[in-house]
Amino acid sequence: MKIVGIGDLLIPENFIKSGFLGLEKMGHRIETVQWKLENYEELQNINLLVETHGSEAYEPSNDVLQAVQDADVIITQFCPITKRVIDSCKNLKMIGVLRGGYENINVKYATEKEIIVCNTPGRNADAVADFAVGMILSECRNIAKSHRNLKEGKWVRDYSNAATVPDLPGNKAGIIGLGAIGRKVAQRLRGFDMEIMAYDPYVKEVPDYVELVSLEKLMRECLIVTLHTRLSASTEHMINAEVLRMMRPDAYLINTARSGLVDEKALYEVLKAGKIAGAALDVFDVEPPLADYPLITLPNVTVTPHLAGGTVDAFTRSPKLLAKEMETLITEKDSRFVVNKEIFSKVIEQI
Secondary structure (H helix, E strand, O other): OOOEEEOOOOOOOHHHHOOOOOHHHHEEEEEEOOOOOOOOHHHHHHHHHHHHHHHHHOOOHHHHHHHHOOOOEEEOOHHHHHHHHHHHHOOOOOOOOOOOOOOOHHHHHHHHOOOEEOOOOOOOOOHHHHHHHHHHHHOOHHHHHHHHHOOOOHHHHHHHOOOOOOOOOOOEEEEOOOOOOHHHHHHHOOOOOOEEEEEOOOOOOOOOOOEEHHHHHHHHHOEEEEEEOOOOOOOOOOOOOOOHHHHHOOOOOEOOOOHHHHHHHHHHHHHHHHOOOOOEOOOOOEEEEEEOOOOHHOOEEEHHHHHHHHOOHHHHHHHHHHHHHHHHHHHOOOOEEEHHHHHHHHHHOOO
């Protein structure tokens, strides 16, 4: 098979080449092309466009199209695989995505064409979990705010949550979405001796230290509410004005997942009114947000520029994880990474 990897600014083509050496040794031909973008801001803007409007919102350049046109397998991270790309690849049997999300793939059309789509769940789970815990501590203990003030020559010890600064042990943490990232966050917060609640209607088995509860119970009882679910039609704005009003007045909302999970206007209103203690946000409806962006202006919010999943280890690990799973798929005709499982048994013999 001919496997063509599309490198980008975060997972360049040499990472893909290195990660797929095992498949090359099995006799498969590995080629790569670098998706040429000006800078990280352009990549971020394209990614946000695709996450908001779907895979067809952006067409890759002709050089990418030419590089993949005779591929049996395409490997990509952020570069969109649209209907046009799929139609130009007459031999295409599989699309591999080097991350958990696959918004940049036209999965519906790929399925119609009987093309397997695989993602790489959990590839940056440690990175995001570590970051989420860092955001929790940074906001409720005012680490980022006091750092900024000292850098500006200000000695400030009195912040908006001064009367309710918490210890984590003995308090409840609520995790919305108990997938790979959510479970790792639970492990880390358990280390802080917190009681762990989780809301996830799709999970049946959980660690014995996690209590599965309703969304309402979680929002009403937890000091920390941290989001780790996928954005879909059913989860968009799941954290709305009504849900936010359920939170404790000393509670904190943490979002290192997708901005669309939260109604930003409603969150702004409850934070401005002091109805909850604070929030820590790594994602926004508009990226990059400017200095006058409503949530940015509030004193009880810690903000970062969409950094949660961005570690070198996560980016180098991703091609290796997907390549290893592809080896299993090819040799054992089975894979836990397949997105469109409904066609898998029908077309797997072609791989």
